[in-house]
Amino acid sequence: MSMPTLKLRAPLNRRIDMSPFIPELIADKSADEIARIPVWLGNRQVDTGELFEISGNPSEVLLIQSESDKLDMIGAAMKQGSILVEGNAGAYLGCAMAGGEIRVTGDTGTAAGCAMRAGDLAVEGNAGDFLGGALTGERQGMRGGRISVQGDSGDRAGDLMRRGTILIGGNTGDYCASRMVAGTIIAIGQCGRHTGTAMRRGTLITSNKPASLPATFNSNGIHSLSFLTLLRQQVATLAGFSGLTEMGVEVERWVGDLSCDGKGEILIWQS
Amino acid sequence: MIINGTEIEETFAEAFGMSATRIIITAIDAKWARIAGETMTGFATSVIGCGVEAGIETELSPEQTPDGRHGVSVLLFAMSGKALAKQLETRVGQCVLTCPTTAVFSGMQGEKQMPLGKNLRFFGDGYQISKQIGANRYWRVPVMDGEFLCEERVARTGAVGGGNFLVLANHQQQALTACEKAIVEMRKLPNVIMPFPGGIVRSGSKVGSKYKGLMASTNDAYCPTLRGLVNSNLDNDIGAVMEIVINGLTDEDVRLATRTGISAVCELGAAGGIKRISAGNYGGKLGQFHFHLREVMA
Numbered sequence: 001m002s003m004p005t006l007k008l009r010a011p012l013n014r015r016i017d018m019s020p021f022i023p024e025l026i027a028d029k030s031a032d033e034i035a036r037i038p039v040w041l042g043n044r045q046v047d048t049g050e051l052f053e054i055s056g057n058p059s060e061v062l063l064i065q066s067e068s069d070k071l072d073m074i075g076a077a078m079k080q081g082s083i084l085v086e087g088n089a090g091a092y093l094g095c096a097m098a099g100g101e102i103r104v105t106g107d108t109g110t111a112a113g114c115a116m117r118a119g120d121l122a123v124e125g126n127a128g129d130f131l132g133g134a135l136t137g138e139r140q141g142m143r144g145g146r147i148s149v150q151g152d153s154g155d156r157a158g159d160l161m162r163r164g165t166i167l168i169g170g171n172t173g174d175y176c177a178s179r180m181v182a183g184t185i186i187a188i189g190q191c192g193r194h195t196g197t198a199m200r201r202g203t204l205i206t207s208n209k210p211a212s213l214p215a216t217f218n219s220n221g222i223h224s225l226s227f228l229t230l231l232r233q234q235v236a237t238l239a240g241f242s243g244l245t246e247m248g249v250e251v252e253r254w255v256g257d258l259s260c261d262g263k264g265e266i267l268i269w270q271s
Numbered sequence: 272m273i274i275n276g277t278e279i280e281e282t283f284a285e286a287f288g289m290s291a292t293r294i295i296i297t298a299i300d301a302k303w304a305r306i307a308g309e310t311m312t313g314f315a316t317s318v319i320g321c322g323v324e325a326g327i328e329t330e331l332s333p334e335q336t337p338d339g340r341h342g343v344s345v346l347l348f349a350m351s352g353k354a355l356a357k358q359l360e361t362r363v364g365q366c367v368l369t370c371p372t373t374a375v376f377s378g379m380q381g382e383k384q385m386p387l388g389k390n391l392r393f394f395g396d397g398y399q400i401s402k403q404i405g406a407n408r409y410w411r412v413p414v415m416d417g418e419f420l421c422e423e424r425v426a427r428t429g430a431v432g433g434g435n436f437l438v439l440a441n442h443q444q445q446a447l448t449a450c451e452k453a454i455v456e457m458r459k460l461p462n463v464i465m466p467f468p469g470g471i472v473r474s475g476s477k478v479g480s481k482y483k484g485l486m487a488s489t490n491d492a493y494c495p496t497l498r499g500l501v502n503s504n505l506d507n508d509i510g511a512v513m514e515i516v517i518n519g520l521t522d523e524d525v526r527l528a529t530r531t532g533i534s535a536v537c538e539l540g541a542a543g544g545i546k547r548i549s550a551g552n553y554g555g556k557l558g559q560f561h562f563h564l565r566e567v568m569a
Contacts, residue, residue, distance in 0.1 A: 229338045
């Protein structure tokens with residue numbers, strides 16, 4: 001028995017909407033049935049079999065093999081099961097995901113985990129802008145679950161984030177935690193400029209002082225916060241984040257953004 | 272049945288179904304964790320007057336606690352889930368939240384849940400911070416020494432309260448020495464507490480009283496100074512009786528604690544002045560759990 005596998009036949013010049021390929025929709029389908037599922041390629045529909053070599057047997061675990069960054073909406077709205085992407089993913093990976101697990105061995109595009117509600121999204125490479133952010137027009141970003149990115153992330157990671165946890169092993173772009181409503185972001189590397197802009201609540205934890213903070217953040221002093229022990233125990237078991245076991249509970253705390261409620265916090269680990 | 276010269280009476284302890292929970296209190300060191308645990312389990316000897324029966328189950332090393340600090344685990348027992356929730360919230364709010372450096376966590380898993388920090392968080396006056404870590408939600412409440420960290424909810428479970436045995440000795444000091452020895456051994460067991468002072472009761476009670484409105488009164492049949500006045504259960508050579516009351520998460524826990532305690536007492540035996548082991552019951556009609564002493568010790 002092998003899991004259902006979709007292997008991209010050739011590089012794409014247009015983007016594909018991969019949202020039909022979530023475990024709950026294909027778990028009971030044979031390879032032939034999957035091959036007949038219509039997918040949008042640009043402005044026309046084609047059978048999946050034209051684009052992918054399909055093999056394997058029905059299962060709640062789906063394997064996608066692709067070096068293309070044009071496979072959008074992988075795992076969108078999925079509620080259960082697992083998707084493993086060997087290679088890269090496009091935009092909106094795990095968008096509005098409500099359960100299950102997605103793992104990507106390569107990089108992912110913009111808006112990964114946006115509007116996510118639950119589940120586990122792991123990226124071994126880099127992520128694009130708006131990681132865990134909001135769908136365009138919506139007022140809340142990620143609302144639960146966990147995203148881990150072992151590499152870097154783009155700008156506005158955690159924008160409008162409402163709940164859940166984002167871990168970033170590398171550096172983050174500008175405006176990290178912008179407009180954040182609640183939740184937790186751990187960014188091990190260097191955060192870019194304007195970190196925490198319009199942050200209302202929530203926690204950003206980082207190893208280094210961000211490149212710049214808004215003037216509307218105030219220093220809160222050095223504190224020992226015991227919840228960091230619990231958080232560290234929880235996330236240090238994740239692949240790529242075992243180094244967190246070395247982190248203590250003493251942090252330099254900045255509070256803000258005072259221009260909008262001001263109950264967010266940026267914690268900088270004291271090594 | 273006679274063990275080391277001490278008679279095990281043909282009787283049984285009668286115990287009741289209760290609701291119980293376990294919380295873990297941590298602090299900067301073992302001293303302050305114990306202070307918090309002792310404070311919140313003070314005035315918690317009997318549900319009759321205290322609303323809850325509570326005690327420190329065990330001390331915990333940093334490796335055994337959620338936040339890696341010294342701690343204690345505390346068991347609380349009440350007659351209903353509602354009464355338990357009320358007592359828990361009051362006691363954690365007044366005795367743990369106020370105690371320097373403490374944090375409090377759920378000490379058991381289960382489907383039946385009740386608030387722990389869910390309402391205490393409002394002490395933060397809007398500055399409290401919620402943190403979802405794994406499957407659990409925690410509250411960080413700003414206080415004058417930093418932050419009070421507490422888990423939002425704690426589980427409760429059905430339990431057994433009121434297991435007991437009586438130690439009948441020649442003299443008061445002999446009864447006390449035997450009970451102290453029993454308590455030392457019983458406190459090594461998990462899932463049980465002995466809620467009375469030092470684990471020992473000297474004022475065992477019977478149901479009712481000659482006075483209206485008094486639910487319980489002195490157990491006259493076991494009071495040495497009433498021998499000759501009432502229908503006493505004491506021989507002439509019994510000078511003092513002390514009782515150990517046991518609450519446990521299961522009847523098996525209470526049974527094991529009873530056996531452990533009586534065994535410890537019987538090590539002193541008749542040579543130590545311990546004449547007889549008895550137990551308190553209400554004729555078997557009130558409590559669901561009966562612990563027959565001779566079966567327990569068989």
